[in-house]
Amino acid sequence: MWSFQRLKRKNTLSFPSMLKADAIVFDLCLPRSCHPSSSLKLYNIENLTNQLEQYKAERQEIAGRIALEIDEELVKFADWRQQLGIIPLIQEIRDKALEAQASAMESLNRKFPDLTEREQKQISKHMKSIINQVLKEPILQLKELSVGDHSDYDIALIAKIFGLHRERGKDEGH
Numbered sequence: 001m002w003s004f005q006r007l008k009r010k011n012t013l014s015f016p017s018m019l020k021a022d023a024i025v026f027d028l029c030l031p032r033s034c035h036p037s038s039s040l041k042l043y044n045i046e047n048l049t050n051q052l053e054q055y056k057a058e059r060q061e062i063a064g065r066i067a068l069e070i071d072e073e074l075v076k077f078a079d080w081r082q083q084l085g086i087i088p089l090i091q092e093i094r095d096k097a098l099e100a101q102a103s104a105m106e107s108l109n110r111k112f113p114d115l116t117e118r119e120q121k122q123i124s125k126h127m128k129s130i131i132n133q134v135l136k137e138p139i140l141q142l143k144e145l146s147v148g149d150h151s152d153y154d155i156a157l158i159a160k161i162f163g164l165h166r167e168r169g170k171d172e173g174h
Helices: 045-111 117-145 151-161
Strands: 002-004 024-027 041-044
16 A cells, blocks of 8 residues: 655644554655654655655666667668668569579470470469579679778769669659
């Protein structure tokens, strides 16, 4: 049981006999309005202030660590958000590679007309796997380049090397 009291009368005290056994009492009045006893847990302003002071350094240390973590996460978020601009270029590179795969698959079908549908699917699957393996590292590097100091130049250079028309999601003609 918790007891919160506000007494208006002068010299009025709450005695332990007036409260339930094992009551928790917060006496925030000055002068004190509750008589101390071993049968109840009595907290006053001094107790609360001491508790706050006792854990103040620990709370400040935790708050400092949290502030550092927030700063680190904000940097990561800013990098991630900046990398979003490279996604259209990456998608265009993947599309171009998949177009080349589709063209090569058509050529194989013309040269080997007796391939079964299952064989065609297996060949197509392996060709796509090769494309993914070849593009994996360049895509990771593109993401890294997209957050650098010279990212606009780097991305324009990559777009030119791959013969693409996009630069950070924008058409170059505009």
